[in-house]
Amino acid sequence: MTDTVPGLLLPDTGGEPVEMGIRAEELGYEAAWMGELWGTSSIVALTELAVRTERIGLGTAIVNVFSRTPAVLAMTAATLDRSSGGRFTLGVGTSTKKAIEDLHGMDWSDPNPVRRAHETIELTKQFLDAEGRVEYDGEVFEVADFPSLDSDVPVYHAALGKANRRVVARLADGWMPHNVPFPDLAESFEYVAEHAREAGRDPEDISVAPYVPAAVADDAGEARDAVRGHVAYYVGSGRGYERAVATRFPDEAAEVAAHWRGDGRERDRGAAKAAVTDEMVEALGVAGTPETARERLRELLGMEIIDEPMLAIPQNAGSAMVERTVEELSPDRL
Numbered sequence: 001m002t003d004t005v006p007g008l009l010l011p012d013t014g015g016e017p018v019e020m021g022i023r024a025e026e027l028g029y030e031a032a033w034m035g036e037l038w039g040t041s042s043i044v045a046l047t048e049l050a051v052r053t054e055r056i057g058l059g060t061a062i063v064n065v066f067s068r069t070p071a072v073l074a075m076t077a078a079t080l081d082r083s084s085g086g087r088f089t090l091g092v093g094t095s096t097k098k099a100i101e102d103l104h105g106m107d108w109s110d111p112n113p114v115r116r117a118h119e120t121i122e123l124t125k126q127f128l129d130a131e132g133r134v135e136y137d138g139e140v141f142e143v144a145d146f147p148s149l150d151s152d153v154p155v156y157h158a159a160l161g162k163a164n165r166r167v168v169a170r171l172a173d174g175w176m177p178h179n180v181p182f183p184d185l186a187e188s189f190e191y192v193a194e195h196a197r198e199a200g201r202d203p204e205d206i207s208v209a210p211y212v213p214a215a216v217a218d219d220a221g222e223a224r225d226a227v228r229g230h231v232a233y234y235v236g237s238g239r240g241y242e243r244a245v246a247t248r249f250p251d252e253a254a255e256v257a258a259h260w261r262g263d264g265r266e267r268d269r270g271a272a273k274a275a276v277t278d279e280m281v282e283a284l285g286v287a288g289t290p291e292t293a294r295e296r297l298r299e300l301l302g303m304e305i306i307d308e309p310m311l312a313i314p315q316n317a318g319s320a321m322v323e324r325t326v327e328e329l330s331p332d333r334l
Contacts, residue, residue, distance in 0.1 A: 004301040005331045007031030009061055009211065009312040011322050012040070020326070021049040024056060027330035031057030033091065033310050036064075038103060043076055050084035059089035061176060061211070061310060062158045065113075065120040066095070067104045070141060073120070074127035078151035091176055091209075092121065093158030096238045114163040116140050121155055121171045128153055156209060160240040162191060169195035174207035174308070179234055179241045181248040181283040185210065186305040188247075209308035212300060213285035215317055216293045216325040223287040226321060228276040230314035231284055236260020236272055249280050286311075290328040297329055 008024045010017040010032055017040060021032040032049060036042035046058050058080065068076070073090065081088040094113035100106050119138040126134045130148040156174030159165045168175045169192045180188050185208070193203035215226035234241040235256045246253040252275060258265060259272035281287055286296045300306060313325050327333070 004306060004309065005030040006212070006297070006301065006329070006334075007033055007057065007059075007209075007308060007310040008326065009033045009035060009310045010045075011313045011317070011326075012037075012315055017045050018048045018052065021045075021056070021058075022052055023326070024330075025053045027326065028332045029056060029330065031059055031089070031308065031310070033059045033061035035061055037095075037099060043080070046080060046088070047083060050080060050087070053084075055087075057087050057089065058084050059091050059156070061091040061156075061209075062093040062095070063091070064095035064100065064104075065092050065117050066100050066106050066108075070120050070123035071127055071143070071146075073124045074149060074151075077124070077153040077155075078128060078149040081151055081153045089154045089156055089174070090124070091156040091158065091174075092117070092124075093176070094164070096240075098237065111139055114161075114167065117157065117159075117164060118167045118171065121157060121167060125155055125171065128155075154207075156207070160244045165192050166195050168192050168206065169201070169203075170199045172206065174209050176209045176211065177244070178211040178312075179231070179244045179284060180210065181245065182210075182300060182303065183283055184247055185303070189305055207307045208305055209310060210306060211312045212297070212309045213287075213314060214293065214297070214311045214325055214329055215285075215287045215314055215321060216290050216328045217321055218289060220288040220292060223289070223293065223321070224278065224281050225273070226314045226317045227281045227285040227287040228273050229316040230312075231276045231280060232256050232260060232269065232273040233315070235276075236269070245280070245284065248283060249277070252277055252280060286329070290324075293325075293329060294334060298334060301334070 008029045024032045034042040077090040097108040100108045119140045128151045136143045154173035157168045157172040158176040159168045196203045213227050213230045215223040217223040242257045255275045256272050
């Protein structure tokens, strides 16, 4: 038995995230995390959860660093932390070029997403808990003469590439990797640790909170297919995710991405999903019958490198699979 307790990324499958968050608290999950792309504001939903729950941690996983200024992020984090009695964690990331340019209408490359992440995290943290009045002169942001909010809210960053992991090392309180194969997670974090030490920080102060794609069904193949679809979507949609998977599965990741995007061939998302091998599913997530999935999850929870895992149920999972996975992999059953 491990002391590590999983959190739950509230599924974005057309249900009601607040009710699922309340259920997650009842089932013993450590935290309820919520993503944000399009359709539901994670901040509004988490605010409702803050007043309707008592124990469970609350966090964004993730909000992007483009569509809200550091000042808005800091005010939001401080307010949610007060509303929840100190249970909130602000998880941020760069999102993808598709989301930032085609949804938010912003320039992904101005000046570049890593620089924006660095300055957003640095300035948000200063607005939250710096001493005195905040002054900041950066490449993206320049602010002057406003007081900090005297609020101690952890800020986590969903970083994959080396430049973004250096941002984690220098500034963030936690690292939220997604699609880094679990056998390679410790080695990937060692890069963070090395640069944290160079910056005068203790790597032990940086929490590792990976996404854990998870699916449970009586038919193990059905569960693996759900995780297969999850991996194919991310590998095909973002170069960073593709590169992360390619650290262990270079040929397979390239094949998945080529099918998904139609690189040099007809676009075929079914073929992309089929190109995700069982070995990839095993290295990147948890899938199987209730018994085998729980066994695999216990293995991951026992990894020394993992501090705050969050179960992420694939969007292509049906409502019955979502409910089954949340129940069968709940801390009360582990």
